[in-house]
Amino acid sequence: MIRPALLAGPAVLTYALVLALPLGALLLLSLHGYDPTRGALPGWTVENYADLLTDGLFGEALARTFRVSAGVTLICLVVGVPEAWVIHRMRPAWRGVMLLLVLGPLLVSVVVRTFGWMVLLGTGGLVNQALLALGLPGAPYRMLFTEGAIVLGLVHVMLPLMVLAVWASLGRLDPSLPRAAEGLGAGPLTVFRRVVLPQLMPGVLGGTVMVFCLSASAFATPAILGGKRLKVVTTMAYNEFLNTLNWPLGAAIAALLLVAVLGTVALWARLAERPALRRLGAP
Amino acid sequence: MGSPGGAAGAPKAWGTVRRNGSGALAFHGLVLVFLLAPLVVVVLVSFTDRGYLALPFGGASGGASLRWWRAIGQNVQFVESFGTSVKLAAVSATLSAAMAVPASLAIARHRFPGRAALVAGLASPLMLPHVVLGVAMLQFAAGLGLAGSWAGLLAAHLVVVTPYMVRLLCAGLAGMDARLERAAEGLGASGWTAFRRITLPLLAPGLAGGWVLAFITSFDELTVSLFLASPAHTPLAVRLFTHIDQMTDPLVASVSAALIVVTILALAVLDRFYPIDRLLTGERRG
Numbered sequence: 001m002i003r004p005a006l007l008a009g010p011a012v013l014t015y016a017l018v019l020a021l022p023l024g025a026l027l028l029l030s031l032h033g034y035d036p037t038r039g040a041l042p043g044w045t046v047e048n049y050a051d052l053l054t055d056g057l058f059g060e061a062l063a064r065t066f067r068v069s070a071g072v073t074l075i076c077l078v079v080g081v082p083e084a085w086v087i088h089r090m091r092p093a094w095r096g097v098m099l100l101l102v103l104g105p106l107l108v109s110v111v112v113r114t115f116g117w118m119v120l121l122g123t124g125g126l127v128n129q130a131l132l133a134l135g136l137p138g139a140p141y142r143m144l145f146t147e148g149a150i151v152l153g154l155v156h157v158m159l160p161l162m163v164l165a166v167w168a169s170l171g172r173l174d175p176s177l178p179r180a181a182e183g184l185g186a187g188p189l190t191v192f193r194r195v196v197l198p199q200l201m202p203g204v205l206g207g208t209v210m211v212f213c214l215s216a217s218a219f220a221t222p223a224i225l226g227g228k229r230l231k232v233v234t235t236m237a238y239n240e241f242l243n244t245l246n247w248p249l250g251a252a253i254a255a256l257l258l259v260a261v262l263g264t265v266a267l268w269a270r271l272a273e274r275p276a277l278r279r280l281g282a283p
Numbered sequence: 284m285g286s287p288g289g290a291a292g293a294p295k296a297w298g299t300v301r302r303n304g305s306g307a308l309a310f311h312g313l314v315l316v317f318l319l320a321p322l323v324v325v326v327l328v329s330f331t332d333r334g335y336l337a338l339p340f341g342g343a344s345g346g347a348s349l350r351w352w353r354a355i356g357q358n359v360q361f362v363e364s365f366g367t368s369v370k371l372a373a374v375s376a377t378l379s380a381a382m383a384v385p386a387s388l389a390i391a392r393h394r395f396p397g398r399a400a401l402v403a404g405l406a407s408p409l410m411l412p413h414v415v416l417g418v419a420m421l422q423f424a425a426g427l428g429l430a431g432s433w434a435g436l437l438a439a440h441l442v443v444v445t446p447y448m449v450r451l452l453c454a455g456l457a458g459m460d461a462r463l464e465r466a467a468e469g470l471g472a473s474g475w476t477a478f479r480r481i482t483l484p485l486l487a488p489g490l491a492g493g494w495v496l497a498f499i500t501s502f503d504e505l506t507v508s509l510f511l512a513s514p515a516h517t518p519l520a521v522r523l524f525t526h527i528d529q530m531t532d533p534l535v536a537s538v539s540a541a542l543i544v545v546t547i548l549a550l551a552v553l554d555r556f557y558p559i560d561r562l563l564t565g566e567r568r569g
Binding site: 003006009011012014015079083099101102104106107110119120125126216220237238242254255265 | 304415559
């Protein structure tokens with residue numbers, strides 16, 4: 001009892017000081033008023049939250065955040081789950097190489113990857129040049145600084161994470177099951193849909209909530225690919241803190257995001273993940 | 284990649300009976316193009332000889348040169364930020380290891396009330412939005428008079444990288460035979476000696492993998508740093524982000540390309556003692 005406390009002590013203390021205390025202080029700060037000349041006001045109030053709920057701009061950013069995150073999650077599901085299965089079916093030697101190519105981009109800074117999409121999607125960018133060369137009507141298209149660009153950039157960031165989440169479940173898959181299904185005459189799509197996919201559900205569901213929450217929390221990609229006009233919740237909080245300097249309002253935005261993300265994780269575990277595990281025979 | 288080679292008709296070697304069909308491989312090819320295109324394009328554009336973003340070949344759009352690679356060295360700010368990032372990443376990864384090793388030992392070797400909460404708590408920075416961490420730490424540091432200080436930046440990075448460190452260390456400890464430690468202690472070694480002579484050497488691959496992963500995570504971190512950076516301490520990711528915000532010239536491309544190259548080199552070195560696919564998937568060694 002004393003030994004684990006001593007062992008974990010330094011880490012717990014550091015987390016308390018650097019993580020828990022500042023988060024608590026943030027919640028308190030969101031309950032103060034603000035005056036442009038005097039900064040945060042001493043009295044307690046919930047007016048920041050009331051302002052946000054009635055603010056059209058924040059509502060728009062909130063709706064956009066939800067739309068973008070849902071879109072990114074859907075695309076990552078449709079592409080990432082089959083992709084993990086395809087890599088899993090390769091020979092071990094190829095599997096390692098392909099896994100590295102798919103997961104490797106995770107280790108490159110998001111700023112660098114997002115900049116790559118800027119180069120590709122700009123009005124004079126490579127995609128538009130290719131479309132012009134093909135003689136498509138209406139080209140060049142305006143692709144940068146659109147919601148579509150944010151979704152594309154975020155899919156690029158999240159897709160490897162979805163593959164990774166599903167990969168863990170694939171490791172636990174009993175290889176004799178798909179083999180038996182194939183032996184009984186099932187085609188590759190049927191094997192995947194009826195035999196493999198149900199076994200992968202824990203990984204798929206875990207990946208889904210992770211990708212959704214990380215998309216809603218993402219900052220660099222929407223900030224760069226959305227431009228100055230298309231705000232999401234995170235870029236709005238950034239704006240309040242570093243440009244408008246209304247820290248209490250920024251703190252309220254951050255607190256709402258935090259509660260939304262933690263709430264989504266908790267609710268998802270209750271409503272989706274636990275039932276799925278039970279169906280697979282977990283206690 | 285679907286060619287049967289020498290192992291024709293020996294499906295036992297890998298999971299399933301049937302190989303990927305051509306449709307599946309075409310799908311896989313498209314995914315790879317999508318994932319690698321932005322990285323390849325950045326590297327290509329970094330070799331342009333023009334003053335704007337262009338490919339280094341194709342006649343009208345210009346030729347190739349090392350102009351923008353040379354420009355990196357002439358840009359004092361980028362060079363300085365690179366130094367800041369390396370120092371920040373090395374120090375935070377090392378401090379993180381110092382506190383994560385005992386914490387992981389507590390998790391892997393002991394059963395105690397609050398253990399599950401400890402595991403979840405240590406991993407929590409992975410799930411918390413980095414913007415929230417950034418603003419929370421900024422206003423907290425400002426209250427202590429530490430806004431924009433090196434200490435604030437370091438503390439933030441320490442918490443951001445520790446979940447990766449703990450994950451790899453716990454995987455390493457779980458894959459280790461705990462009886463070896465008990466045998467050493469049974470033979471009269473003190474707890475500290477058993478740790479130093481038995482546990483730590485066996486933990487070395489996990490520790491090295493965790494250190495590199497923590498280093499890369501810190502080096503790439505943007506959002507939290509954005510709130511805690513100051514003109515004196517500006518990590519490279521922040522410098523790059525604010526530069527992109529103002530203008531997009533080929534200098535961004537050459538700095539980005541340099542980062543891609545450095546990442547690949549770091550991984551090539553790392554791969555010698557900790558297979559990268561296992562590092563990323565968190566699967567155990569062996």
